[in-house]
Amino acid sequence: MSSHTDPILPAALPQAPPDPGRLPMTLPLLIEKKRLGDPIVMVTAYDYPSARAAEAAGVDLVLVGDSAATTVLGHSATTPVALEEMLVLARAVRRGLHTPLMIGDLPFGSYEVSDEQAIGSALRMVKEAGCEAVKLEGGRPASVSRARAIIGAGIPVMGHVGLTPQTSTALGGWKAQGRTAGAAARIASEALELQRAGCFALVFEAIPSAVAEELMPRVEIPVIGIGAGPATDGQVLVFHDLLGIRDGLGPRFVKRYANLQEEMNAGVAAFAEDVRARRYPGPEHTYSIDPGELAQLHRRLS
Ligand code: KIV
Numbered sequence: 021m022s023s024h025t026d027p028i029l030p031a032a033l034p035q036a037p038p039d040p041g042r043l044p045m046t047l048p049l050l051i052e053k054k055r056l057g058d059p060i061v062m063v064t065a066y067d068y069p070s071a072r073a074a075e076a077a078g079v080d081l082v083l084v085g086d087s088a089a090t091t092v093l094g095h096s097a098t099t100p101v102a103l104e105e106m107l108v109l110a111r112a113v114r115r116g117l118h119t120p121l122m123i124g125d126l127p128f129g130s131y132e133v134s135d136e137q138a139i140g141s142a143l144r145m146v147k148e149a150g151c152e153a154v155k156l157e158g159g160r161p162a163s164v165s166r167a168r169a170i171i172g173a174g175i176p177v178m179g180h181v182g183l184t185p186q187t188s189t190a191l192g193g194w195k196a197q198g199r200t201a202g203a204a205a206r207i208a209s210e211a212l213e214l215q216r217a218g219c220f221a222l223v224f225e226a227i228p229s230a231v232a233e234e235l236m237p238r239v240e241i242p243v244i245g246i247g248a249g250p251a252t253d254g255q256v257l258v259f260h261d262l263l264g265i266r267d268g269l270g271p272r273f274v275k276r277y278a279n280l281q282e283e284m285n286a287g288v289a290a291f292a293e294d295v296r297a298r299r300y301p302g303p304e305h306t307y308s309i310d311p312g313e314l315a316q317l318h319r320r321l322s
Contacts, residue, residue: 081120
């Protein structure tokens with residue numbers, strides 16, 4: 021019977037070792053980065069390898085985004101992902117992170133019902149998955165109340181205005197927001213309400229660059245943009261979008277830094293070809309047995 025010392029079994033993955041030269045990101049450090057005009061880098065992660073990539077790149081913030089619904093779970097929208105699923109993903113991310121601040125996205129349905137529900141979900145993200153902060157979408161009075169309640173319970177909250185994918189149906193579809201003076205003014209007032217509620221940072225998603233530029237001097241907390249142009253304090257992209265682990269190009273604001281879906285497809289296809297052509301496994305992939313033992317086995321079996 022195999023045991024954990026059996027050399028055939030791969031060793032259990034260690035937790036990622038910390039880099040002693042790097043300071044963990046904290047809320048005061050984040051504010052300092054904004055003060056210095058030092059761009060803040062945020063990326064999403066959903067598992068151990070994506071967390072390791074974020075850690076190795078030295079990003080400042082990692083969001084376990086509810087975009088996991090589409091990027092890793094295969095849904096066509098973010099709304100179906102459950103809190104339980106987010107917790108599983110966030111725990112895996114936690115094992116790969118040391119220095120970036122880890123933010124857990126509260127999924128649709130986990131905070132809308134009441135402030136109590138929102139606090140309960142945020143507590144689970146912190147206690148069961150090791151998140152250091154949570155994010156929620158929207159700046160209408162209900163979302164502001166949820167943010168204030170969670171902050172009151174001692175958990176930092178990141179707000180999110182502009183295109184809020186969880187409520188994109190109500191917003192008229194997956195499209196840029198704030199393209200009229202009235203709509204942009206609403207986004208401004210939502211951002212300021214979330215700031216007043218005590219959010220430590222905001223995401224501006226899919227709004228015109230010129231609108232973001234107008235809002236930035238009015239917002240004191242760090243703002244991370246996605247499809248909001250260059251004026252924000254930092255930028256975030258979805259891990260799978262920036263690495264090309266998806267079909268199609270994605271939204272206009274995505275810049276693709278790799279084509280990993282193509283590489284993955286090619287790798288699996290090459291493996292399949294090798295197996296069918298009996299090129300895999302080669303001798304270097306096999307285990308040996310002492311010839312005497314083999315002869316004895318042969319006798320026993322016959
Ligand atoms: O879920 C997510 O990935 C997000 C980012 C786009 C900010 O909310």
